[in-house]
Amino acid sequence: MEGRLYSLSKALKGILRLGGPLERAVHARSCLQYPAVFLRMAAPNPDELKSLREDFQKKNQTCFILGASGETGKILLAEILRQHLFSRVTLIGRRKLDLEGQPYANVSQEVVDFEKLDESAAAFQGHDVGFCCLGTTRAKSGADGFVRVDRDYVEHSAKLAKAGGCRHFVLQSSKGADSSSSFLYLRVKGEVEARVQAIGFDRCSIFRPAVLLGDRQESRPGEWMTKKILGAYACISPTTMTVPTVTVAQAMVNNVVMPGKDGQKVEILENAAIHALGKTK
DSSP: OOSOOOOHHHHTSSOOOOSSTTTTOSOOOOGGGOTTBOOOOOOOOHHHHHHHHHHHHTTOOEEEEEOTTSHHHHHHHHHHHHHTOOSEEEEEESSOOOOOSGGGTTEEEEEOOGGGGGGGGGGGTTOSEEEEOOOOOHHHHHHHHHHIIIIIIHHHHHHHHHHTTOOEEEEEOOTTOOTTOSSHHHHHHHHHHHHHHHHOOSEEEEEOOOEEESOOSSOOHHHHHHHHHHHHHHTTSTTTSEEEHHHHHHHHHHHHHSOOOTTOOEEEEOHHHHHHHHTOO
16 A cells, blocks of 8 residues: 555545555545446356356356456455356466466466556457456556556556457456546546546446455555455445455456446446455355
8 A cells, every 4th residue: 555644544434445554535526427328236146146156157268367466356366266167268468377287277477567557468368258357556566657557557458459459358456546636646546547448448347345354465564554454344334334345356257257238338336336246246
């Protein structure tokens, strides 16, 4: 998490998604602002979902994942492979991950330079579905670096994916994303949402999770403290301020196997919808 600390009292007001230690602690604007957006709140029952998965598997589709080394991406990859949903999975990133063994037999890896992404356009070709969990922090990359990764790299990747035949793009954004926000994190997330929508995928699913509860490999003391406090609050109001990372990944996978709503190319799933969709296995 980047940025300066904001008081915890501000963080606990309203609906949260952390950007700086508490930079994302501003209220989320209603999806009613987006007339082209379909907000999915209901999840299928387990039997329906099983049938949908079986039908999806028969389509022999392929996918790519951006950000597979991150908190959400690595769980997403594991869940995709566990369910055998795609005939081929391509990981696109700055470096290769250490993946060995039979579970990764249909996984390929493409190493790209995001500053020269057009040179790697072939990595984005031939995929039916694209998952984007790419992101950094202002503390790690600076303000300019954060904008470049979370907005520019994502937009450029999405354009190459669309040109390469991708029909369904799944984007991990943030609760409170708002292109007019005074907070850098939320403004950038709102900007990238708008830019990805404008590319014109057949279907675009935008996930807006609140504070992610899970284990990070990186040590971030401020984030650890905040998550401990909000984790306790989650016992009282589980869908307001937090969501387990595994729930987000499961919701993304469930979303993909479910058919989109007729006439709706864009759907935004807020935190409560992610909880509902991610609980069904």
